Amino acid sequence: MKVLELDERHHVIRVVPECSEDLFFLTLLIEPGDVVYSWTYRMLKREGVTGTERGERVKVYMGLRVLSLDFQRFTNRLRIHGVVIEVPDWLPAKGRHHTIAVEPGVEVKIVKEHFNTSLIRGILEQCIQSRAKVLVISIDLRSVCLAEVTAIGSRILYSSSLSLSGKLSHRASLLNELEATLRKLLTRLTLHLREYSAVAIAVPSVLKSMVLEALRKVMDLSSINFTIFNVGEGGESGVYELLRRDDFCDYLKKVNVHFYSSYVEKLFRYLATDEAQVAIGIEEVKEAVEYHAVDTLIMTSNFLTNSYRSEDTRTVLERLGAQHIKVIVIPSEEECGQKLDSLGGIAAFLRFKIRT
Incomplete structure (x- = not known):
């Protein structure tokens, strides 16, 4: 992923995905409510000389208020669904629904509704590591x-x-x-x-x-x-x-492939031998964050995309950002992600025990 701009003050991220793995990490950066700008195609209807309408696909740069995302891993296309909020005056599409199809090589500008610096930088760092x-x-x-x-x-x-x-x-x-x-x-x-x-x-x-x-x-x-x-x-x-x-x-x-199943296997080993070394689920993680006891946080992509807008989750992530804690996002489609989802989708490795 080529990062062109990361403006914390104005909540702006501007990137160019370079491969299918980058598109996966792009889904972690975008959430409903964000505004996404990119080049796309839209059908423009024109009235012909006979009075009948004919459609013509035109390339246009527009902004969408994101409603949902659709991405299949190991494919080369991410579909972003939303409502058009910014478009050239000559195209009557403002307020209507549209889908932007993002492929490798296409620049995307994201204006975040909520900007968590630590989480965003962590996702971008994971993206760089995933190239191997x-x-x-x-x-x-x-x-x-x-x-x-x-x-x-x-x-x-x-x-x-x-x-x-x-x-x-x-x-x-x-x-x-x-x-x-x-x-x-x-x-x-x-x-x-x-x-x-x-x-x-x-x-x-x-x-x-x-x-x-x-x-x-x-x-x-x-x-x-x-x-x-x-x-x-x-x-x-x-x-x-x-x-x-x-x-x-x-x-x-x-060989520089940071395979994230190792985090989940480590988590289950602690659960079998010394469960006080870890926090499981949002409530335990929230408590560990309050004690400044978290060393590394792991969560699944499903947890991030489905629960990020909850107050508890946002509070945890904001406090982790202030404490500069490493955050790892694990794909829910993988077996290790499914295991973590079965425990609530979020867990933390602790610096010190907060319970016996």
């Missing part, structure tokens, strides 16, 4: 899967069953089949490996050496930051196993 991504190649004799992991979540790029006939005792035959399978797969997908910070290879230990040898024949591994992980199964099962493992979360941090 990892490619996961998970394979065994029965299935292969390619997945992409970023800070805002993971997605399956390709998944297929395999029927490699070679037995482990026939190494040469099996190696040839693995090489042919991987070459065909990577050629078909035409992956741009330079887009990825690293490549994680998930494979059962018994196939580790053969898969690595086959990959070296179809990819230039010398120029790639890759790591091999032993998994019980390949394919999608191997990907999901990795996403739940602490060593993989540690690996993601090393």
